Amino acid sequence: MTDTPATLVIGATGTTGSRTAARLTAAGHRVRAASRRATPVPDAEPVRFDWYDPSTHGAALEGADRLYLVPPVGETDPAAVMLPFLRRARAAGVDRAVLLSSSALPEGGPGVGRVHSALPALFESWAVLRPSWFMQNFTGAHAHAATIREHGTLWTATGEGRVAFVDADDIAAVAVRALTDDRAPDTDLVLTGPEALSYDDVAAIMTETTGRPVVHTRVSHQAMCDRLARQVPPEFAALLAGMDLAIAEGAEDRTTDTVRRLTGRPPNGFRAVAAREAGAG
Incomplete structure (x- = not known):
């Protein structure tokens, strides 16, 4: 067992967690990759972690001095689940989250807004990443991606509203x-991301990049509420x-310069990411 402190990446097999773990290990950092089944992650130490099973928390924290936190998916009151673990993490010597x-x-x-408000008092150093909607929602395992693949349709109640969708790779780079x-x-x-797009724009770009x-x-x-209630x-x-x-x-309907400020490069555009991920299958 090494004495080098580790970063515990919670949700290490997910959209941003997997990318964050990969970037950390590629840069030579020690990573404890936490998931419910302790799924192996390249060059990281797999550990079992379940937000709802406190018996997994102590072992996951061993040797960690910082945390990347992905809240429990679908939880309407994540503070009730997360804050007891975060207090335990601070007592165990974690100083950055x-x-x-x-x-x-x-x-x-x-x-998770309640967890956000509690973080500064819990840890010596911290950050809260507040990304816009993920570009990968249209290419990965998200419901939007599934309906695109199965029906060629995006259902939303967004009207003409626009979103500056962000690449999960950029989120990981900032993390x-x-x-x-x-x-x-x-x-x-x-x-x-670099530009705000309507869902009509997204549909047009996905048509172009997928050929469907x-x-x-x-x-x-x-x-939309009724439709979602059949799934969650x-x-x-x-x-x-x-x-x-x-x-x-x-x-x-806004853009920020955060990705450029933190990484030194501009954020990836939606068209380029859609083409990249369509090419990757």
């Missing part, structure tokens, strides 16, 4: 800087449908 949140969730707001720089950001960071017709079907807020718990469905409504009202 980087939390994945969302541009739609402000400090102290619903969902690594926040975890490893001599000085942590000690603030929240809103991450976006993709259309954006606009539905009402209530219809009603409370979480209402939260997600509410985010669509916020997009329709312009809440995500």
